[in-house]
Amino acid sequence: MSAATLAWFARHEARLAWRDWLAMATAGKPGRLRWIALALVVFAAILHRIADRLITPYVDSIGSDVATFLVMTGSAGLTWTLMLSQGMESVTRAFYSRSDLDLILSSPASGRTVFGLRIGATAFGTALLAVLLVGPFVNILAWRFGPQMLAAYGVVVALALLSTAFAVLLTTGLFRLLGAKRTRLVAQVVAAVVGAGFVIGVQAFAIVSYGNLSRVAVFLAPEWVEAAPGIESMLWLPARAALGDIGLMLALLTVAFTVLALTIAATAGRFADNVIAASGISHLRTVQRASGLDFRPLSVARALRHKEWLLLRRDPWLVSQSLMQLLYLLPPALLLWRKFGDKADALVVLAPVIVMAAGQLAGGLAWLAISGEDAPELVATAPVTPGAVTRAKIEAVLGVVALAVLPLVVALAVASPFIALVTLLACGMAAAGATAVQFFFRAQARRSQFRRRQTSSRFATFAEAFVSISIAAAAGLAAAENWQAIFALLFAGLILLAAYRSGSRQR
Amino acid sequence: MADALSIRNLAKSFDRPAVDGLDLTVRAGEFYALLGPNGAGKTTTLRMVAGLLRPDRGDIAIFGVDALRLPVEAKRITAWVSDEPMIYDKLTPFEYLAFVAGLWQVEPAIAQARSQELIAVLGLEPHAHERCEGFSKGMRQKVALAGALVHEPRLIILDEPLTGLDAGSARQVKDVLLQRVRSGATIIMTTHILEVAERMAERIGVIARGRLVAEGTLEELRSHVGESGSSLEDIFLEIVRAPQDLAA
Numbered sequence: 069m070s071a072a073t074l075a076w077f078a079r080h081e082a083r084l085a086w087r088d089w090l091a092m093a094t095a096g097k098p099g100r101l102r103w104i105a106l107a108l109v110v111f112a113a114i115l116h117r118i119a120d121r122l123i124t125p126y127v128d129s130i131g132s133d134v135a136t137f138l139v140m141t142g143s144a145g146l147t148w149t150l151m152l153s154q155g156m157e158s159v160t161r162a163f164y165s166r167s168d169l170d171l172i173l174s175s176p177a178s179g180r181t182v183f184g185l186r187i188g189a190t191a192f193g194t195a196l197l198a199v200l201l202v203g204p205f206v207n208i209l210a211w212r213f214g215p216q217m218l219a220a221y222g223v224v225v226a227l228a229l230l231s232t233a234f235a236v237l238l239t240t241g242l243f244r245l246l247g248a249k250r251t252r253l254v255a256q257v258v259a260a261v262v263g264a265g266f267v268i269g270v271q272a273f274a275i276v277s278y279g280n281l282s283r284v285a286v287f288l289a290p291e292w293v294e295a296a297p298g299i300e301s302m303l304w305l306p307a308r309a310a311l312g313d314i315g316l317m318l319a320l321l322t323v324a325f326t327v328l329a330l331t332i333a334a335t336a337g338r339f340a341d342n343v344i345a346a347s348g349i350s351h352l353r354t355v356q357r358a359s360g361l362d363f364r365p366l367s368v369a370r371a372l373r374h375k376e377w378l379l380l381r382r383d384p385w386l387v388s389q390s391l392m393q394l395l396y397l398l399p400p401a402l403l404l405w406r407k408f409g410d411k412a413d414a415l416v417v418l419a420p421v422i423v424m425a426a427g428q429l430a431g432g433l434a435w436l437a438i439s440g441e442d443a444p445e446l447v448a449t450a451p452v453t454p455g456a457v458t459r460a461k462i463e464a465v466l467g468v469v470a471l472a473v474l475p476l477v478v479a480l481a482v483a484s485p486f487i488a489l490v491t492l493l494a495c496g497m498a499a500a501g502a503t504a505v506q507f508f509f510r511a512q513a514r515r516s517q518f519r520r521r522q523t524s525s526r527f528a529t530f531a532e533a534f535v536s537i538s539i540a541a542a543a544g545l546a547a548a549e550n551w552q553a554i555f556a557l558l559f560a561g562l563i564l565l566a567a568y569r570s571g572s573r574q575r
Numbered sequence: 576m577a578d579a580l581s582i583r584n585l586a587k588s589f590d591r592p593a594v595d596g597l598d599l600t601v602r603a604g605e606f607y608a609l610l611g612p613n614g615a616g617k618t619t620t621l622r623m624v625a626g627l628l629r630p631d632r633g634d635i636a637i638f639g640v641d642a643l644r645l646p647v648e649a650k651r652i653t654a655w656v657s658d659e660p661m662i663y664d665k666l667t668p669f670e671y672l673a674f675v676a677g678l679w680q681v682e683p684a685i686a687q688a689r690s691q692e693l694i695a696v697l698g699l700e701p702h703a704h705e706r707c708e709g710f711s712k713g714m715r716q717k718v719a720l721a722g723a724l725v726h727e728p729r730l731i732i733l734d735e736p737l738t739g740l741d742a743g744s745a746r747q748v749k750d751v752l753l754q755r756v757r758s759g760a761t762i763i764m765t766t767h768i769l770e771v772a773e774r775m776a777e778r779i780g781v782i783a784r785g786r787l788v789a790e791g792t793l794e795e796l797r798s799h800v801g802e803s804g805s806s807l808e809d810i811f812l813e814i815v816r817a818p819q820d821l822a823a
Contacts, residue, residue: 354706363673363687371677375663382665382706443661446722449625450678451651 077177077185085189112204119204127212132311134296135288140307142287146267147202148227151194153263155235158190160255163239163339163346173340183339184332187236191328195228216312222321223310229324233331240335240342248345257388264395275402368452372460373467376437379515380468386518390432390468415484419491419547420540422476427498427536430469432518434506437461440515462503469499487547494543497560501535504564508571531567535560577639579603579730579761580624585633586785593619594630595785601778603638603729606756607763608776612815616785617765621732624763625655637730651679654723658735660715664708668699668718671707672725679726686725693721697747713744720748724755731755733764737771749775773807783815 094100130136162183172182202224210217238258242251297303309316366374380386399421438461441447447457473495481488509528542556580601587594594616601607611617622628624635626646635642635649642649662671669690676686694703697717702710707718716736723731731752737745753775756762766772772779773793781789781796789799797805800813 354708355704362670363676363683363690365683366677368678368680371674374677375666375674378670379663379665442663445625445627445655445657445661446675446719447678448627449650449653449655450675451647451680452678453647 074181074185077181081185081189115204116207119208123205123208123212130209130213132299132308134299134304135293136311137299137304137307138292138296139287140310141304142270144223144227144306144310146270147198147224148231149262149266151198151228151231152235152238153259154194154197155190155232156239156255156259156262158193159187159232159235159239160252160259162186162190163243163342164252169343173343179340179343180336183336187232187328187332187336190235191229191232194232195225198224198228214312216314217310219312219314219317220310222317223306226317226320226324227306229321229328233324233328236331236335240338243342243345248342252346253384253388256385260388260392264392268395268399271399272402275399368450368456369460369463372447372457373464376461376464377468379442380433380436383515386436386515389518390429415480415487416544416547418480419487419494420544422473422480422491423494423498423543424536424540426469426473426495427502427532427539429472430465430499431502431506431532431536433465433468434462434503436515436518437465438503438506438510439513440518441512442515444512458507462507465503466496466499469495490543490546494539494546497557498536498539501539501560501564502532505532505535505567505571508567509574510571527567527570531563531570534563535567538563577603577636579605579638580763581634581636582620582624583634585620585623585635586631587616587619587623587628588631592785594623597633597782597785597787599780599787599790601730601761601763603761604756604759605761605777606753606775607761608772608779609763609765609782610767610769610772610779610811611765611782615782615815617782618734619785620782621655621734621763621765625653625732626650627655652729654726654728654731656716656719656723656731656733656736658738660712660719662707662715662718662722665706667704667706668694668721669703671718671722675722675725681726689725689727690721693724693751696751697721698744712739713741716740717744717748720751724751727760729760731760731762733762735765735767737766737768769807769811779807781811781814789814 090101093104169182173179199221202220206217206220206224209220239251239255242255242258246254305316306320309320380390438458448454450457473491477488477492477495480491505528509531538556538560542553542560545553545556578600580599582597582599585594585597585599586592593614597616597620599620609617609621619628623630624637624642626642626649630643637649637653640649640652642653663674666674672690672693673686676683676690681689694700697720699714699717699721702714707715710718716739720736723733733752736748736752740748749771752762752764764772764776778790778792779796780787789796791799793807793810796807796810796814800810805813
């Protein structure tokens, strides 16, 4: 009897994926599904409203011309880099996650089938996410220009298939080039840089060249429009397909399907070998030449802080994830550099961006320090009060945040001491707020579960984000000497209070 | 001299009672084995002693120190080792021990000397400067044990410390533990390996359904069930048999 057919595996994978999604969406409480569905509908409506407002100013200028093609192709390119990033993450996980691969690969089932299926699932997931993100814009365009605009969905799916194929080739190429030990980290860092780097890069380019944050400004720059090829160029095929050329869209889809299928066929044979090589890295040892923690007289708090910093420093993946959050500071830093010496008004916009980044960075680090403790029983059985442990860990988090934002604040102080002071205070508040939320919702987990930290509590995720946003807004208003900053701060306080109550109930 | 561990009327319920009015005394300087079937309440009891769980009611005293009212003082003289060694993958054994010494505020020079000795005795010397991330279960367990001993605790609590260890590692761990008892420490250990309890423990306690149902030396337990010459396994199975089974 041959049970392990493609269809059989597909059913098995679909069931696991559904349960995984359900657990993630409901944070393990299936009763919330109705509320989540309702929230998604409301969220979709809001996204459609935003899409409508963003598209409206350009409605009259959308047409089959180079400018439209440039904006669409540029936007599609940026979306594609995000898809590529997501694809690389998923493919890396397919190689390195040990969950069921030992069972499957030790069975008579074909590793080629499993790999093909998992890559297919990656393509499906990437396409689904892209469709959901682009959907409101496509729907609004279809509403305004006619149903032929729905062809853009086909283009998005084609881009997702192509990005997955490229992600597979890139990751398997890295495997061959760097070996199993280095590929994991390099692939994750490349994925992160590709995902955010291009978007931030375009933004940085916009700031340096045009002094604003608009990506559209970059795509519509006269030099770009002049240098762009004519409307009959092959470069614009995806844009033309997205604007309603159904035949072209179907052709693109066919090409994308073929490329992905050929990629899977070419690489699936080595899947089992790569997985076996990846499993071997857990037995590799790293000799630590320089000691990070030695027998020195340290207070308990210093020992705890030192340990947190050392663990962070020795985990390049976690460092890269944290640095990614700092990468978002690059555009405001550039804006600061551009406006340096100008009137302080131009700097008002910077304060909230820096504050937001500080809050986000603190949230991630606080989770690592408070929930992501790999030896919780050791710390809990040590002769230290829980309060002292928490204090030391919070100090460790705030120390890293200070290190990240202080150089910007100092640069800001040269241009405007008042705005720098506001930013510094607000950064402290945002970092403390995000840390407090992580403390209220603390739940023991492994550091390796960092990626899934936001699934333990939806409320915590939203509370962390909204506290940072509110304090960032307060910073912006205060920097502009607007007394209404007090309301934004009060709102942040209310969110923290609600988070405290919700966290207490959960524990 | 105060008993090493004194538990009175200890209770803890989750969805059902896990520990139900337990009384237990472990004398200073003895090796005490706590046996019981799965779900009997052994781990829950020891976790409450170690300060990892708050009891619903009852009293716990460690060398006369009230562990519920003065947890920091009690923890200062206690060590806990679980069956699942929780150590930091990115630290080396030496760095781990330095961190533990920092938590217990052991004098650095003393901690360093003790660490070197423990690392050598447990056969970890060749790996002392390797990160723990590639270590086997046995090596991780030995690192955790070294961490538990580096501050020279008076009471060492071990929950299934030999699970998953190979014969060589198990022997090293047992030797280290017996040496500690000889030098005056008290050990309380749960195990499912009855032979270990039989060979190492001076007294054995048997927990079933959250209560201590039998206690004593092997001979005393034998006479308790009234079958001389029985193995500890026979005695254990007889003691933990459910009341309805006994009635039948």
